[in-house]
Amino acid sequence: MSTLPDSQATEVRSLNRRLAALVLALVTLLLVAALGAALGSVRTPPSAVAQLCWARLTGNPVPADLPPAWETILFEIRFPRVVLGGLVGMTLAVAGAVYQALFRNPLADPYLIGVSSGASFGATVAMYFVWRFAWGGLNAISLAAFAGALLTTAAIYSLARVGGRTPVTTLILAGVAVGAVLSAGTTLLMFTASDAFHTIHILGWLMGSLALANWEEVRAILPYLLLGFLVIGWHAHTLNVLQLDEEQAQALGIEVERVKGVLILATSLAAAAAISVSGVIGFVGLVVPHIVRLIWGPDHRFLLPTSALLGAIGLILADSLARTLFAPRELPLGVVTALVGAPFFLHLLRRQKREVF
Amino acid sequence: MSKVMDSHRKGRFAVLWSAALLTVLLALVGLSACGRAAMPTTTPAPASTPTPVPPTRASTPVSATPTPSLYPVTITDMAGREVTVQTQPQAIVSLAPANTEMLYALGLGDKVVGITEFCNYPPEAGQKPKVGGFSDISTEKVVELAPDLILADSMHIAEVVPALEDLGLKVVVIDPTNIPAVLEGIELLGTITEREKEAQALTAQMQEAIDAIAQAVDGHEKLRVFWELSSDLWTAGPGSFIDDLIVRSGGGNIAVGADSSWLQLSNEAIIAADPEVILLADHPFGATMETVAARPGWDKISAVVNNRIIEISDTDLVSRPGPRVVEALKFVAKVLHPDAFE
Numbered sequence: 001m002s003t004l005p006d007s008q009a010t011e012v013r014s015l016n017r018r019l020a021a022l023v024l025a026l027v028t029l030l031l032v033a034a035l036g037a038a039l040g041s042v043r044t045p046p047s048a049v050a051q052l053c054w055a056r057l058t059g060n061p062v063p064a065d066l067p068p069a070w071e072t073i074l075f076e077i078r079f080p081r082v083v084l085g086g087l088v089g090m091t092l093a094v095a096g097a098v099y100q101a102l103f104r105n106p107l108a109d110p111y112l113i114g115v116s117s118g119a120s121f122g123a124t125v126a127m128y129f130v131w132r133f134a135w136g137g138l139n140a141i142s143l144a145a146f147a148g149a150l151l152t153t154a155a156i157y158s159l160a161r162v163g164g165r166t167p168v169t170t171l172i173l174a175g176v177a178v179g180a181v182l183s184a185g186t187t188l189l190m191f192t193a194s195d196a197f198h199t200i201h202i203l204g205w206l207m208g209s210l211a212l213a214n215w216e217e218v219r220a221i222l223p224y225l226l227l228g229f230l231v232i233g234w235h236a237h238t239l240n241v242l243q244l245d246e247e248q249a250q251a252l253g254i255e256v257e258r259v260k261g262v263l264i265l266a267t268s269l270a271a272a273a274a275i276s277v278s279g280v281i282g283f284v285g286l287v288v289p290h291i292v293r294l295i296w297g298p299d300h301r302f303l304l305p306t307s308a309l310l311g312a313i314g315l316i317l318a319d320s321l322a323r324t325l326f327a328p329r330e331l332p333l334g335v336v337t338a339l340v341g342a343p344f345f346l347h348l349l350r351r352q353k354r355e356v357f
Numbered sequence: 358m359s360k361v362m363d364s365h366r367k368g369r370f371a372v373l374w375s376a377a378l379l380t381v382l383l384a385l386v387g388l389s390a391c392g393r394a395a396m397p398t399t400t401p402a403p404a405s406t407p408t409p410v411p412p413t414r415a416s417t418p419v420s421a422t423p424t425p426s427l428y429p430v431t432i433t434d435m436a437g438r439e440v441t442v443q444t445q446p447q448a449i450v451s452l453a454p455a456n457t458e459m460l461y462a463l464g465l466g467d468k469v470v471g472i473t474e475f476c477n478y479p480p481e482a483g484q485k486p487k488v489g490g491f492s493d494i495s496t497e498k499v500v501e502l503a504p505d506l507i508l509a510d511s512m513h514i515a516e517v518v519p520a521l522e523d524l525g526l527k528v529v530v531i532d533p534t535n536i537p538a539v540l541e542g543i544e545l546l547g548t549i550t551e552r553e554k555e556a557q558a559l560t561a562q563m564q565e566a567i568d569a570i571a572q573a574v575d576g577h578e579k580l581r582v583f584w585e586l587s588s589d590l591w592t593a594g595p596g597s598f599i600d601d602l603i604v605r606s607g608g609g610n611i612a613v614g615a616d617s618s619w620l621q622l623s624n625e626a627i628i629a630a631d632p633e634v635i636l637l638a639d640h641p642f643g644a645t646m647e648t649v650a651a652r653p654g655w656d657k658i659s660a661v662v663n664n665r666i667i668e669i670s671d672t673d674l675v676s677r678p679g680p681r682v683v684e685a686l687k688f689v690a691k692v693l694h695p696d697a698f699e
Contacts, residue, residue, distance in 0.1 A: 041495040069501045076524055077497050083385060127515065139516065195597070195619040196586075197512040201492050211493065212520040215389040226382055233374035301370045305377070328488050328495035329474065 018302045025309035029086070029316075036082040036316045037074065041327035044070055081213040084277060085319040086312035088210070089284055091225055091274040093311025095267045096285030097292075097303055098232055101239040102263055103168045110271045110285035113171055113264070114152035117179035119275045120186045120206055122148020127202050128189045137216030141205065142276040149272035152178060157264060165257055207332030208281035210319050221273040228270025232304065235263055239300040283337040284311050287345045294348055314341065432549060435542060436514050436530035442549045446506035449550075450488060450499055452517070453510035455679035456531050457482055459543055460508070462559060462680035463552045471502045478673065478681070496520055506549070533678040534618070535601035536686070540564065543680065559680065566683045567605070570690050573697040574607030580693050582608040583622075583632035583660070587639050588648075590627065594618045598678045599638075606690035607697075608634065628654050634693055635660040638675065640668040667692050 038049045048066055052074050055062050062071055095110035103112065111117070125131075126144035133140050156178050160170040186206070193199045238259055242249050246256045275281075288311045292303050315333075318340060322331040431441040450471035451457040457476040460469050466481065471488045488498040492512050499507065499521060509518055511532040518528050531546060533539040540560040547556020582603050584592050593599035595610070597618035603610045611630035612620060635658075637644045646666040655661050669675060675685045691698050 040497045042497045042501045067501070069503050072500050072524060073497045077500065079388065083388065087385075130515070132515070134519075139519065141515065191621070192617065193619070194617050196591075197491060197510075198619075201512060201515070204492060209493075212496065212516050214520065214523060218385065218389055222382065222385060226378055229378055230375060233378070234371050236370055236374070305374065323495070328498045329490045330493045330495070 018296060018306075021296065022302070022306060022309070025306055025313070029309050029313050032313045032316050033082050033086060036085065036320045037078050039320045039324050040073065040078055041323060042070075042073055044074070049074060076214065080215045080218055081210050081319065082316055083218050084213040085210050085316045087218065087221065087225055088274040088278045088281065089311040089313070089315025090308040091228070091270045091311075092281065092285040092315070093288035093307040094229065094232060094304055095271040095274075096287075097289035097300070097307045098239065098263055098267045099285075100289055101242055101300060102260060103172060104243065104245070105168075105172070106290065107286070109282070110267070110275075111280070111282070113175035113268070114156045114178055114182075115149045115268055115271045115275060116280050117182040117186075118152025119145040119149040119272060120280060121152070121182040122146070123205055123276075123279075124186045124189045124202050127198065127205065128193055137220035138276065142217070142220075146272050146276035149275060150268060152182065153264070153268040153272070157261075166260060168260075204332060205279045208279035208334035208337075209322075209330060209332060210278055211323070211330050213277070217277045221277055224273035225270050228266040228273075229308075231262060231266035232270075235259060236300040236304055239263075239304075240298075243298065278333070281315070281333050281337055283334070283341045284314055287341050288314060291345065291348060427548075427551060430549060432529070432545060434530045434545065435532050435538070436511060438530060440527065440529050440549075442506065442527065442529075444505070445551045446504075446549065448502065448504045448506070450502055450504040450507045451476060452488070452494055452508060452513055453532070454478070454673070455533070455539075455677040456508040456510070456542075456546075458677065458679035458681060459531070459546050463543070463547060463550065463555050465550055465552065468550075470504055471499060478677075492517065496524065499526065500524055508546070534596060534598055535678075536567065536598075536605060536682055539678045539680075539682050542678075563680070563683050567686060570683075570686055571605060574690055574694050577607050577694045577697055579607060579609045580633045581611050581630060581659075582693065583611050583627060583630070583635045585635060585637050585639055585644065585649075588642070588644050590622045590624070592620065592622055594620050599676065602675065602682075602685055602689050605686055606693050608689070608693045624652070624654060628658060631659050633659045633663070633665060635666045636689070636692065637666065637668045638672050640670060641672055644668070 034049075038044060038046050048070060051063050051066065052071055054060075056075065062068070092110050096108065099108040099110060099112050100106060102108075122144035123141050125148075126141045131140035131144065133143075135143060138146070156171065156174045157166060159178070160166050160174040162170060186202075190199050190202045193202065238254055241252055241254055242256070242259070244252075250256050271285075289303060289307045292306045292310060296302060296306065314337070318333060318336040321340070322333050322336045325331060426445075428445065429441050429443045431439060433439050447468055448470045449460060449465065449468050451460055451469060452473055454473065454476045457469065457472050458478055460466065461479050461482060466479075469482065469485055472482055472485045473494075474487050474490050476482050476485075486498070486502060488502070489495050494513070494517050496517075505527060507521060507526055507528045509521075509528050509530045509532075511530060513528075514530060518530065521528050529545075529549065531542045533542045540563060543560050543563075544553075544556045547553045584599055584603060586592055592612050593610070594612045594615035594617050600610050600612075600618070611627065611632050612622060635649060637646075637649065645668060646664070649666055650656060650661045660666055674681055675688065677685075687698075
């Protein structure tokens with residue numbers, strides 16, 4: 001075979017490096033997930049976990065010397081929690097990456113245009129009025145959060161629409177304004193709640209938690225996540241091109257307004273579904289794409305899957321910490337992600353000599 | 358040449374990405390089906406499997422009545438939920454300090470297998486395994502303890518109770534918001550644990566004491582009371598347990614017109630209401646007679662002028678709707694009308 005010219009050889013080498021990184025990330029995710037399944041406020045030795053998994057896989061009966069409760073704990077409490085954590089982490093990281101690309105702004109995160117403020121308000125309304133219905137595997141609080149997030153994003157998008165175009169600056173400003181109003185509304189409801197424990201409950205939800213995760217929640221949000229991811233993935237190359245300003249992208253044949261609309265819809269759908277079951281977990285969506293960019297550059301065809309894997313790993317680890325540090329009590333997830341993620345990110349930033357955004 | 362490679366790469370990426378998503382979807386569907394399919398076999402069946410708790414000491418057979426068993430018994434708990442208890446509960450988890458106190462008061466201490474971090478009374482309860490704090494309960498821990506009865510509070514109804522029931526556990530909500538409801542709660546607990554005799558004896562005793570206090574303060578002038586929950590002036594309003602304590606002790610809550618059982622009053626509202634007695638439930642957090650008297654405009658308030666500011670040290674006692682409610686009532690009544698208890 002003829003030797004490739006230098007530039008292409010470099011490309012192939014860097015492609016191999018990236019594929020290796022992707023595989024490594026995948027393996028790490030599986031390991032972290034296994035770790036997460038083995039940790040909890042109930043001490044289950046890894047050997048027992050392995051035995052139970054093997055028994056379930058092969059259809060054999062559970063070894064008699066293991067407490068029967070462990071099977072329930074593992075398969076009904078921990079596994080869905082780890083899976084949900086991974087899915088939410090993936091979604092937040094990918095959503096963050098997409099918004100950072102769409103808005104060409106390093107400070108963009110999944111909550112920029114209303115998903116968080118809308119979900120918080122919806123959830124708070126549900127908790128304030130003590131709604132108790134459930135549907136499709138989600139309880140009233142999650143459903144209200146989901147609806148709130150989507151309605152708010154839709155409102156912000158239409159508010160920012162000017163003459164057939166949606167300038168990103170207008171979107172951001174509309175997001176800030178609407179977010180402020182909803183934030184105030186949420187706080188108002190929190191303060192006029194009928195007793196102190198209501199307020200604590202609301203506050204706890206707002207700070208994020210995967211404490212009561214179950215398989216039904218996983219199944220309920222999965223379609224939205226997959227749909228969102230599918231659409232986002234198909235636009236990976238387009239996102240690369242969008243890093244040029246919109247006029248140039250338009251000149252290169254990309255229908256910028258249509259792409260923006262589709263991507264905002266897909267990302268908001270996925271992010272709304274994720275936040276409806278996990279509460280507001282900050283920092284993951286903001287920082288994970290930057291970490292990937294700092295190390296491997298901004299090509300979205302690599303950035304998106306790697307951010308997804310890294311986001312999943314980060315959130316599963318954070319959740320494991322949140323439920324073991326002060327067991328049996330739980331720390332809010334948002335607190336853990338911020339306290340752990342921020343110093344790590346700062347460290348990475350300091351080590352980096354070149355500017356990559 | 359590079360353009361062709363680009364579009365190749367673009368198409369290839371989209372295909373790989375979609376394939377990856379499909380794999381993830383299938384894996385997750387398979388994983389979650391794994392979980393659900395085995396649900397029936399993993400439901401802890403307390404009646405048949407031996408619970409992994411330390412062997413209880415042989416308790417005096419107070420409940421070994423010669424009469425036929427009352428089980429299965431169906432009750433409506435304090436959240437309006439109909440619950441059927443099949444057999445006498447042997448492993449009880451309590452998610453609220455007041456409920457823990459009730460269990461011990463009925464002599465069920467040795468059947469308690471799990472409590473929250475805040476269940477500090479009676480002192481011997483402190484040895485039991487902890488399952489969480491207020492609304493953050495570790496479902497793992499609860500499942501490990503394999504309880505056949507869980508006593509919850511109203512704050513658990515939204516999420517914790519459904520989660521526990523999904524795992525096949527039995528939950529009863531006992532959440533009194535006033536003193537008569539406390540007695541009801543104790544009797545309800547007696548019914549489901551086959552301790553009706555003890556429950557009735559206890560509630561009769563409590564009712565007697567409550568009536569005695571009511572009689573003692575009868576005829577005394579109703580004093581205006583401000584019950585301070587925090588230094589930014591949060592207080593308990595009508596419908597709350599604390600409000601009931603105040604009223605039954607011969608006092609009038611200055612928050613009487615409010616439409617919420619938990620609210621924040623303004624400085625002016627308190628000064629205008631001119632309370633004659635101030636109870637500082639935030640004393641453990643630093644509120645003292647001096648700090649209160651020093652507040653701007655407060656020096657004219659009757660309670661400050663007559664130095665009737667009471668610092669509450671044992672805030673648990675006056676905030677738990679449990680068996681010690683009579684002690685709490687006595688405490689407040691003595692504070693308001695010391696001459697009635699000479």
